[in-house]
Amino acid sequence: MGSLGLMRALPSIALVLAGCAFEAPPARPPSPPYAPEFTEVVYPILLRDCGFPDCHGSSERFFRVFGPGRTRMEGLGLMVTDPRNEMEVRASYERARSMLASSLTAEETLLVRKPLEVDRGGAPHLGIDPLGQDVYRSTEDPGYQALLTWARRGFGEAP
Numbered sequence: 178m179g180s181l182g183l184m185r186a187l188p189s190i191a192l193v194l195a196g197c198a199f200e201a202p203p204a205r206p207p208s209p210p211y212a213p214e215f216t217e218v219v220y221p222i223l224l225r226d227c228g229f230p231d232c233h234g235s236s237e238r239f240f241r242v243f244g245p246g247r248t249r250m251e252g253l254g255l256m257v258t259d260p261r262n263e264m265e266v267r268a269s270y271e272r273a274r275s276m277l278a279s280s281l282t283a284e285e286t287l288l289v290r291k292p293l294e295v296d297r298g299g300a301p302h303l304g305i306d307p308l309g310q311d312v313y314r315s316t317e318d319p320g321y322q323a324l325l326t327w328a329r330r331g332f333g334e335a336p
């Protein structure tokens with residue numbers, strides 16, 4: 178390849194090198210703590226704010242939450258008012274954890290960005306109410322803060 182050829186190839190070589198510098202998210206989703214942080218803090222919040230049968234109780238959602246007063250996990254024969262079941266809590270944990278995947282930081286994850294208003298840094302989300310408002314109006318919301326604090330534990334970030 179003459180010097181002219183090399184000059185022409187330089188931009189694509191630079192692109193390839195820049196591509197190599199790209200930091201890929203971890204292959205496996207982070208594993209934030211289960212008990213008591215998830216079981217006693219995050220799980221009740223997910224049930225309360227996300228788990229409605231038409232929302233994350235629905236079989237159409239990948240991110241699903243199961244529990245009392247919401248959708249019960251199939252095959253356990255539970256009534257809507259029956260107490261919580263360990264298999265439901267564990268399944269909700271794995272689904273919530275999966276929404277931490279393919280991100281480099283806790284703040285970038287779908288779990289915390291989806292329920293946050295877009296103009297406050299959230300991601301577009303069909304989980305808005307009839308007034309067009311998302312679940313969490315700002316990053317100050319205690320529900321948002323609880324999800325973020327838990328997610329950060331999974332990324333080894335300071336709370």
Ligand code: HEM
Nearest residue numbers: 226227232238239240276287288291292301302303304312
């Ligand atoms: C804090 C509570 C909530 C969290 C953390 C949350 C999180 C998420 C996440 C991670 C997704 C993408 C994965 C998926 O499709 O399952 C999503 C999508 C979705 N959510 Fe939610 N959500 C919440 C509340 C709600 C509520 C209350 C509703 C119903 C009013 C809802 C309706 C939907 C719908 C329809 C989608 C699919 C379309 C889309 O991607 O926006 N969500 N949500």
